[in-house]
Amino acid sequence: MDKQINSAETIHTGSLSPASTISLAGLDLSSIPPIVVLSAHLRDDEDRIVKETLRQYNAPLTTDVSRARVFIGKVGTKRRAEFELRCRKLVVEEAVTSKRPASPVKAAVSVHKKRKLTGRTERVSSADHGDSTTEDEGVEDTEDEAHSQQEHVARSSPSHPSPVFENLSNDDVAWVVKLDWLEACVTAGHLAPLGDHLVYKCRVLGRPKSTNTRSIKAIFSAVAKAAPSSKTLLATRPLASHDVLERAKTDAAGPVPKTVFQRKQFGNHASRRFEGRSFAPFTQQAGLTFASQTAHLLQATTSEYEGVDTDFPQPPDWVKKHVKYACQRLTPANGPNEDFLEQLKEIRTARTLIDDEIGVRAYSTIIASIAAYPYKLSHPRELAQLPGCDEKTTVLFVEWKNTGKIQAVEDYKNDEAMKVLRSFYDIWGVGAKTARNFYYNNHWTELDDIIEFGWNDLDRVQQIGVKYYDEFLVPIPRPEVEQIASVVREHAIRLRDDRITVTIVGGYRRGKAASGDVDMIVSHPDLESTAGLVREIVESLEESEWITHTLTMSLTNTNRGQHALPFRSVKGAGAGFDTLDKALVVWQNPEWPTRKQDLAENPKAKNPAIHRRVDIIIAPWRSVGCAVMGWSGGTTFQRDLRRYAKAIKGWKFDSSGIRSRSTGEAVWLEGSDGVKGTPEDAEMAVFEGLELEFIPPEHRVTF
Incomplete structure (x- = not known):
């Protein structure tokens, strides 16, 4: 063996x-x-x-x-x-x-x-039977x-x-x-x-x-309904189109086999979405698979797909060259395939909630690739040419194109266990693992259960997340984001001088009409001016009642002398992706229309203004471009930026700076003293140093 x-x-x-x-x-x-x-x-x-x-x-x-x-x-x-x-x-x-x-x-x-x-x-009596010494036993x-x-x-x-x-x-x-x-x-x-x-x-x-009437995996256990033959779309093999008609005849001749979802056995891997080239259903790419399933076929007019390749729009260069990094292509918001992408995002969320990390990364790659495609998808072969997508992805597209939905997504949305997990996952400070622990181990099904039975077991951040659960879910419109940033800048200028810069990053910079929280990068041309600045800003804002709670306060970069994070050696313990000084706080406007009257009637009158989540990040000027770049892209853009820097340049990138993987030395793409200009100018210098074409923030929407 x-x-x-x-x-x-x-x-x-x-x-x-x-x-x-x-x-x-x-x-x-x-x-x-x-x-x-x-x-x-x-x-x-x-x-x-x-x-x-x-x-x-x-x-x-x-x-x-x-x-x-x-x-x-x-x-x-x-x-x-x-x-x-x-x-x-x-x-x-x-x-x-x-x-x-x-x-x-x-x-x-x-x-x-x-x-x-x-x-x-002597003769053994009947009493001796069944009685024995320890040795005999x-x-x-x-x-x-x-x-x-x-x-x-x-x-x-x-x-x-x-x-x-x-x-x-x-x-x-x-x-x-x-x-x-x-x-x-x-x-x-x-x-x-x-x-x-x-x-x-x-x-x-x-x-x-x-309480678990359906297992969390049972969201995929329902038998998928075959689409009516009169409304089906031809699902062809991108690399084997010559056998389409033969496969269509075979599929049409026999009954549609009953689909049975089974867990794939992958050893140490949660899923192997990119294994093989079989035309399998989408659940196979996420660690769940059909025993068998017939692809939806357009049986009446197969001839119309002869020479269909000539009907496709000419793909962009990044498709022709199989560019796999999201940081090398434009990805705008609200592209032509947004409706299909919404289905894929739901699947990715399901993968997150069942702890399928490989599946989450795979779907993130697929979503980013489709989001960057500038044309409306019309055929599975067109989809299969995109980097990260294969026949398994096209089965999803075929089902959605034929029926207007993906049955597994419908099951996920309607599953009671998933509804509970989603609600717990939306608590700020609670991740997917903790959400599953609340539901499966503690048998909690609603926020009231957490408050009643587990409040003392929550850490302070989670308690605040529960307390302001509904408020944190309310989107923050752009004018309010700008108003919050202006208040932070005003206090920072009081503490330093008017050379302070505040750059709003995150979803706001990518052009979102409303944001889940507010992220901003604060910097100053003098290196000593950014040391310890985050603590001073928070204390000033707390004194003015703009900040009600400080969730996290980190002075890691100040304590490190504001140098780029050292490259992790084989023997050393590594640090996280982002090690800049930062404060994650709960924000509330201390002014409200009836404040004076309310306080006159009751000195302890409660402020009715909504609570917001705000992140204040401090970046030294010599690496502010890396910070702005690292905090402005979508999740997949940031991930691929790190992968690109490693694979193409041999560098380690994070928002505190860039280091050489071979020597461990800092790489100052912005100059050792920083760029003479704005943080946006410094960001462009980083793009140039990485030999990447500059991508405007509104085209980094990779989700």
Whole structure:
């Protein structure tokens, strides 16, 4: 057997990973009862590896404790096991298993050995049967274990149920087992006996009502409806058009097969969207796949697609040259394919909520590529020529073109679990993982649950996010963004001088009519003037009651002497993408029309003005161009900018500056003292130094 070892993907025992264990074909966990992973004491990577391993060997993994029977995790004592179950609202009591009567034959053999050892020749009374010394018990246990192993190997085939979790009573029984048991199964290549791996066996007297009526993965479990043949669009292979008619005849001749969504097994990878060239449905590119599906076909007028390539508009140069970096092409807002892109954005959000990072990146690439395409898409072959898109992407397009929607997107929007996760994900300070923890582990379904049951477990930022949940979701119009920036500049000038610059970045600079928050880069031509400036600005604004809460205050760049972030060495610990001084604050206009009257009537009158999210970033003048550039592009633009700098120039780019990956030295594209001009001039100098054509901010809308 081949053995693949990957030391980076290990749990405490050192080998449990889908790609790092002895992968024996005989192991099949499909016969065990529904199993839940106890995430307590598991790091994120350990939790992921355990779940991927269970899926790899077809274990019935679930998050619904109302039907789970097996619980596996880092649990060492009965008390801890009982606590874990009760935390999940299970009412349990230990199931005391009666000792199996000894076999009469084995008992006789045992007594014979005993008499031989002790020299006794008297007749054994009936009371001696079933009574043995500790030594005899060890012998019997050894024989039973050997017999059990042989019996297990014979019975653990797919045609026999697993004997490991046998329940001979009519009771609702649950088992809590150590993580080592899963590793033992993988290593042995078959279901291993529980033995010492069993921590706790109990009778379940009460279970919580299932709040997860549909699994989060079940959003893709509905059978897709075949489009009417009279309204279908020909879906051809971009690289194999000669077999279109033959495939169409084959598809039309037989019945449309029923589609079945199944989780793909990818080892350590969440998805492999770009693997292969099969004309598969879109779920395959996100880690979920159909067992089979027929592409929608235009059966009545296939001849109209002969020579169809000549009807396509001439693609832009970046398509012809297969330019893959978003920082090398124009991407305007409100392009001709916005309606289709909205569907893809919904899918990307779903991938985010189910923790499919690879799927999120893949969809981001697809969305950015289509958004940059200047023409209305009319045919799947036209779409497939775009960088990052292939036949799998075209299946999405075909379904949308034929039906006006994508069924999986409809399912996602209507799924109750997804609705809850989306609402939690919209809390400022709560990411996808925390949202899933709220829903699946804590069984919370609305904000009131968080406030009532988990308020003290939230960190301060999350508490503020919940408190101002509705207000933070209200978009900020451009005039208000400008007014906020002018107030910040006014206070900064008081603290320094009128050479202070404030550049509004983010969605505002890309031309959005309204923004989710306000991002601004503050700078000054003198290096010493930006050191510690963010703290002074925040204190001044707090004193004037513009800032109600300071969520995050960072002086990392000041403490580093305002130098570019050192290139991370192999031995050193790395820092995040953005290490500039910054303050993330909650903003509220202290003035309101009836303020004077309200305060006269009640000195503690509440300010009715809406709360806003504002980010104040301080950049030293010599790298202000990098800061403005790094904070002005859409997410994919920024990602591809870093990838381009690495692949093409051998540099490491972030908003604090640029470093050479070979020498670790700073690369001063703006000059060691900065550009003589504006922050926008400095940004253009960075584009030039990177050998990139300047792209106006309103054409960096990559989402």
